Amino acid sequence: MRVLLSALLALAAISAAAANERPVPPRPGLDFQSAETRQMQGDDGANPGMLWVEQGAALWRRVEGPAQRSCAGCHKSAADSMKGVAARYPAVDAVSGALLNIEGRINQCRKQRMSVIAYPYESNELLALTAFVTHQSRGVPRKVSIDGPAKPFFEAGRAFYDERQGQLNLACGQCHNDNWGKRLRGDIISQGQTNGWPAYRLEWQTMGSLHRRLRACSLGVRAEVLDYGAPEYLALELYLAWRGEGLPIESPGVRR
Amino acid sequence: MTGNPGFNRRSIVCGGLAIALMPALARSAQATPAEMADAIRELTSGAAVKPGRVKLVLPELAENGNIVSLAVTVESPMTEADRVKAVHIFSEMNPVTTLVRFHVSPRAGRNPTLLTNIRLADSQRVTAIAAMSDGSFWSGEASVVVTIAACIDGG
Amino acid sequence: MPQTTRIVMPASAKKGEVFQVKTIIQHEMESGFRRDNRGLAIPRHIVTSFVVTYAGADIFRADVFPGVAANPYFGFTTTAVETGEVVFTWTDDRGDVTTERRTLTVT
Numbered sequence: 001m002r003v004l005l006s007a008l009l010a011l012a013a014i015s016a017a018a019a020n021e022r023p024v025p026p027r028p029g030l031d032f033q034s035a036e037t038r039q040m041q042g043d044d045g046a047n048p049g050m051l052w053v054e055q056g057a058a059l060w061r062r063v064e065g066p067a068q069r070s071c072a073g074c075h076k077s078a079a080d081s082m083k084g085v086a087a088r089y090p091a092v093d094a095v096s097g098a099l100l101n102i103e104g105r106i107n108q109c110r111k112q113r114m115s116v117i118a119y120p121y122e123s124n125e126l127l128a129l130t131a132f133v134t135h136q137s138r139g140v141p142r143k144v145s146i147d148g149p150a151k152p153f154f155e156a157g158r159a160f161y162d163e164r165q166g167q168l169n170l171a172c173g174q175c176h177n178d179n180w181g182k183r184l185r186g187d188i189i190s191q192g193q194t195n196g197w198p199a200y201r202l203e204w205q206t207m208g209s210l211h212r213r214l215r216a217c218s219l220g221v222r223a224e225v226l227d228y229g230a231p232e233y234l235a236l237e238l239y240l241a242w243r244g245e246g247l248p249i250e251s252p253g254v255r256r
Numbered sequence: 257m258t259g260n261p262g263f264n265r266r267s268i269v270c271g272g273l274a275i276a277l278m279p280a281l282a283r284s285a286q287a288t289p290a291e292m293a294d295a296i297r298e299l300t301s302g303a304a305v306k307p308g309r310v311k312l313v314l315p316e317l318a319e320n321g322n323i324v325s326l327a328v329t330v331e332s333p334m335t336e337a338d339r340v341k342a343v344h345i346f347s348e349m350n351p352v353t354t355l356v357r358f359h360v361s362p363r364a365g366r367n368p369t370l371l372t373n374i375r376l377a378d379s380q381r382v383t384a385i386a387a388m389s390d391g392s393f394w395s396g397e398a399s400v401v402v403t404i405a406a407c408i409d410g411g
Numbered sequence: 412m413p414q415t416t417r418i419v420m421p422a423s424a425k426k427g428e429v430f431q432v433k434t435i436i437q438h439e440m441e442s443g444f445r446r447d448n449r450g451l452a453i454p455r456h457i458v459t460s461f462v463v464t465y466a467g468a469d470i471f472r473a474d475v476f477p478g479v480a481a482n483p484y485f486g487f488t489t490t491a492v493e494t495g496e497v498v499f500t501w502t503d504d505r506g507d508v509t510t511e512r513r514t515l516t517v518t
Contacts (some may be wrong), residue, residue, distance in 0.1 A: 047415070051482060202322050205480070352477050355476055358471075359474075363489050364471075371484070
């Protein structure tokens with residue numbers, strides 16, 4: 001019965017105009033922060049996320065590994081080579097067929113082209129490089145590919161978004177499509193857009209990845225918290241990037 | 257996963273507001289307004305503090321007590337004869353009453369503004385005291401309501 | 412070990428001009444008042460002092476307490492006196508010192 005229902009729902013979701021599925025207009029998480037938080041993000045001298053961008057700039061130049069390579073060695077000036085890149089991620093790697101977010105792409109480069117170990121999620125190094133690379137696309141409108149090799153990942157992400165989960169049996173859309181702008185106790189529910197990530201979260205008192213925030217969402221509905229880099233979160237990341245098409249990359253974001 | 261039938265959905269999702277305003281404190285608990293008054297008295301050696309000339313700007317409602325933007329501006333011509341030497345920021349509820357002490361240089365320029373981010377353990381009044389070169393003390397204050405996001409994550 | 416810092420100040424200024432400086436240092440500012448999930452106190456680890464010198468004098472000093480937020484941010488103003496080095500020094504309660512230098516050209 002549930003399978004049939006899911007199939008019917010999936011059909012309905014596909015046939016429903018994309019315009020209905022995505023909030024109109026798309027509004028970044030920034031719109032749902034307090035004035036002071038927005039001001040903190042807007043001031044490059046006060047935005048704590050800029051510390052990680054600074055660290056990322058230094059790591060970009062760091063020479064490592066048996067072949068003594070650095071990001072800069074191949075990619076030269078990040079301001080040139082990385083401009084617009086984050087706006088089209090997550091993307092499917094042409095060679096391996098894997099869906100990669102920026103963290104995944106950085107680590108793939110490290111392992112395959114620099115022959116050094118991958119940086120773990122939430123390490124300052126990975127946060128710094130991700131923030132730095134994403135920062136080069138600041139202001140660039142998001143546009144990801146959901147066709148061809150990306151299609152199965154997109155569908156998986158969409159299914160995850162639409163599925164009721166956890167002890168509280170909530171689907172993402174129930175808050176972020178149906179009730180954004182309304183209050184959840186003292187909070188105003190956002191659309192759940194992701195163009196401001198990685199972000200400095202006031203609650204964490206540090207920079208964090210989108211996956212850390214997604215894990216917190218899972219925890220919030222008392223669903224199983226998946227691993228950093230889990231395929232479900234990666235697929236969801238692609239779906240959310242599509243959902244927020246046109247929103248400008250904001251990195252480094254500041255969120256409560 | 258078994259649920260607890262005693263809680264409804266909203267209270268589980270939004271338990272943060274009730275729980276997290278006062279995190280468990282390892283040392284002695286919060287200060288009191290009396291302790292702040294003591295700290296101020298110690299600073300001024302009992303001299304009178306005049307309200308005025310100090311503009312303390314804090315948000316009326318802070319989204320998260322971990323990091324609250326503070327700006328303090330002191331009215332002063334900043335001449336050698338008449339300038340602000342130091343600005344002390346006090347909390348009436350934090351475990352440590354003094355939040356920060358700024359030492360202001362004569363080169364700071366007229367009506368200097370100082371910026372920082374503070375932590376506030378709870379909704380409270382914050383007081384800024386400026387020590388002037390003529391030995392006088394002036395004060396400004398601001399009240400902040402400290403909230404916490406409904407969906408705090410513990411992650 | 413020196414920490415990552417972020418300093419925003421103009422590279423040049425006219426003599427006598429008052430300009431703003433904004434600084435952030437990466438530091439957890441562990442207050443000493445939190446407990447871990449075993450109930451044990453997490454030891455305090457905070458920046459205690461921040462000093463900025465330029466043209467032969469301290470142009471800004473902060474005595475820093477646990478009530479300053481993580482990744483301490485300070486903004487202040489100062490006057491352009493002469494071309495020279497502006498030196499920023501943060502010290503924490505373990506004796507770790509971070510120093511940054513910037514050159515200001517005064518025209």
